Amino acid sequence: MIRTERPKAIMTDPGPPSDVRMRIAVWDLPTRLFHWTLVGLIALCWWTAEEHNYDLHLWSGIAVLTLLIFRILWGLFGSSTARFADFVRGPAAVHAYLAGRWRGIGHSPLGALSVVVLMGLDYSRPTRTVFCWGHCPALSV
Numbered sequence: 433m434i435r436t437e438r439p440k441a442i443m444t445d446p447g448p449p450s451d452v453r454m455r456i457a458v459w460d461l462p463t464r465l466f467h468w469t470l471v472g473l474i475a476l477c478w479w480t481a482e483e484h485n486y487d488l489h490l491w492s493g494i495a496v497l498t499l500l501i502f503r504i505l506w507g508l509f510g511s512s513t514a515r516f517a518d519f520v521r522g523p524a525a526v527h528a529y530l531a532g533r534w535r536g537i538g539h540s541p542l543g544a545l546s547v548v549v550l551m552g553l554d555y556s557r558p559t560r561t562v563f564c565w566g567h568c569p570a571l572s573v
Contacts, residue, residue, distance in 0.1 A: 458538050460511045466503050470554070473499060493558040500555045513538070520544045 459467075473496045480489035507516040518538075525541035528534050534541060 456537060457513050460513050462506055462510065463503075463514045466499060466506070470496065470499055470503075474554070490561075493561055496554065497558040500551060500558075503551070516548075520548060 473492055476492045477489060477496060480486070480492055506514050512518060521541045521544060525534065526545060529541040539547060
């Protein structure tokens with residue numbers, strides 16, 4: 433994301449106004465790699481289930497679980513652009529966003545809530561499957 437700001441230098445003859453573009457970090461490299469690796473692994477999980485390749489399906493699910501554990505740890509201890517504390521906000525912020533009073537960079541408060549829900553859903557399925565593999569008739573193959 434690029435934000436445009438005016439130069440701060442004082443000039444004797446300013447001439448026409450010019451813009452200076454600054455780069456603002458929104459997501460760091462590990463977070464971007466997490467996003468696209470998760471997309472690929474979920475696609476692999478879907479494909480291996482469709483093809484009845486359950487050995488690879490199990491390992492791709494474990495890889496999803498491992499990736500999500502990494503993201504949770506990175507969200508707690510990682511860079512400032514990856515920390516959950518910097519973008520997950522409370523109900524008041526969601527209400528302000530819905531009322532049109534929120535301004536910020538990165539995830540909106542409602543977007544951050546959807547991130548938490550999606551990560552929870554992505555975490556629950558492989559966790560249930562790994563712990564029930566061979567023991568739960570509804571999940572076993």
